[in-house]
Amino acid sequence: MKQKIPVYILTGFLGSGKTTVLLNMLEHARKSGLKPGLLLNEAGSVNVERYLFQEENMIELLDGCICCSIKDDLVKACQFYLREETQIDILFIEGTGVSNPKDIVAAFHNRGLSHYFEINSIINVIDASKYLEYKSVFSSSKEIRELLKDQLEISTLVLLNKIDLLNGRKKEKVINHIRAQLNSNDQIVETTYGRANGEILLKNRYIEERQTKEVQGNHHHHANGQHLHSFQTIKLELWSYVEKEVLEKWLISLPDYIYRGKGIIQTKEKRLLQFQFSSRNVVFKEIDQFYHVTPCVILIGQDMNKQLIQNSFQENVYSR
Numbered sequence: 001m002k003q004k005i006p007v008y009i010l011t012g013f014l015g016s017g018k019t020t021v022l023l024n025m026l027e028h029a030r031k032s033g034l035k036p037g038l039l040l041n042e043a044g045s046v047n048v049e050r051y052l053f054q055e056e057n058m059i060e061l062l063d064g065c066i067c068c069s070i071k072d073d074l075v076k077a078c079q080f081y082l083r084e085e086t087q088i089d090i091l092f093i094e095g096t097g098v099s100n101p102k103d104i105v106a107a108f109h110n111r112g113l114s115h116y117f118e119i120n121s122i123i124n125v126i127d128a129s130k131y132l133e134y135k136s137v138f139s140s141s142k143e144i145r146e147l148l149k150d151q152l153e154i155s156t157l158v159l160l161n162k163i164d165l166l167n168g169r170k171k172e173k174v175i176n177h178i179r180a181q182l183n184s185n186d187q188i189v190e191t192t193y194g195r196a197n198g199e200i201l202l203k204n205r206y207i208e209e210r211q212t213k214e215v216q217g218n219h220h221h222h223a224n225g226q227h228l229h230s231f232q233t234i235k236l237e238l239w240s241y242v243e244k245e246v247l248e249k250w251l252i253s254l255p256d257y258i259y260r261g262k263g264i265i266q267t268k269e270k271r272l273l274q275f276q277f278s279s280r281n282v283v284f285k286e287i288d289q290f291y292h293v294t295p296c297v298i299l300i301g302q303d304m305n306k307q308l309i310q311n312s313f314q315e316n317v318y319s320r
């Protein structure tokens, strides 16, 4: 029988650093002579980070979560990589920041994929600078707290990322909090920009018994199999240039229930800039002019009022 394709699932809340870790893992896989395949899942209708993976074998699964509303797409995408002409040696799956990895694992066990694929590791990338806030009953919702719990329970490796953004005392508190929820042999690795050694990232940590138990556990679905998602994605189309500083100021002023922003803008000088808004920080990066993309702003949050946000954007960003 042919060897099964090893699968690595990246999980973690919005903006924790999954894509950053994925880029490191791809580099490690290549150095080991492996041909990687990617499945990238975005809750919105567009992937503004596509340009990062232009050279890769990549399938985008957009407009829903592979753990619930577009689970069939996940199965089809995996089958694509089984064809002779598109064969790969290793598969990386990045869920959306609100996907429940237990359901992704369940899809592998229940939909016949486990004959051909073997989940080697479920890597939970945690934003160490926001973790305590997201777990607090005072500053977070029940849905986020339970999602983070589910993401942690099934993971086989925890990357405590964004360590550069917090001080020693807070770090200790976060580690104690996480350790209390893990099995003693689970590994926690502190990272900045997801940098960890290839052996740690690509280690086979598959624990079938535990994964099967975890996926049978109780988590939160509607009868139709959808999560109780109150998360939404809003896309603001941009028809003219945007000033970087004005956009940054507006993003930072957004209410706390808007956790994540990303997108591409065109400046007055016709430069294309990608921006990332996470951990209440905004980072811009210049991208290739020849990259075909329609500038837009994507926001992800809970119970957002699209009209209000659009009006605020018009008033504060466009009319400046």
Ligand SMILES: Nc1nc2c(ncn2[C@@H]2O[C@H](COP(=O)(O)OP(=O)(O)OP(=O)(O)O)[C@@H](O)[C@H]2O)c(=O)[nH]1
Pocket: 012, 013, 014, 015, 016, 017, 018, 019, 020, 021, 095, 096, 097, 125, 161, 162, 163, 164, 165, 191, 192, 193, 194, 260, 276, 277, 278, 283
């Ligand atoms: N300061 C700091 N920033 C980081 C670190 N890791 C990632 N980032 C930045 O955080 C932002 C979000 O990182 P991503 O890797 O896109 O996060 P993600 O988990 O894929 O985000 P989603 O698309 O919401 O799922 C980017 O601007 C990264 O460069 C880190 O360790 N420290």
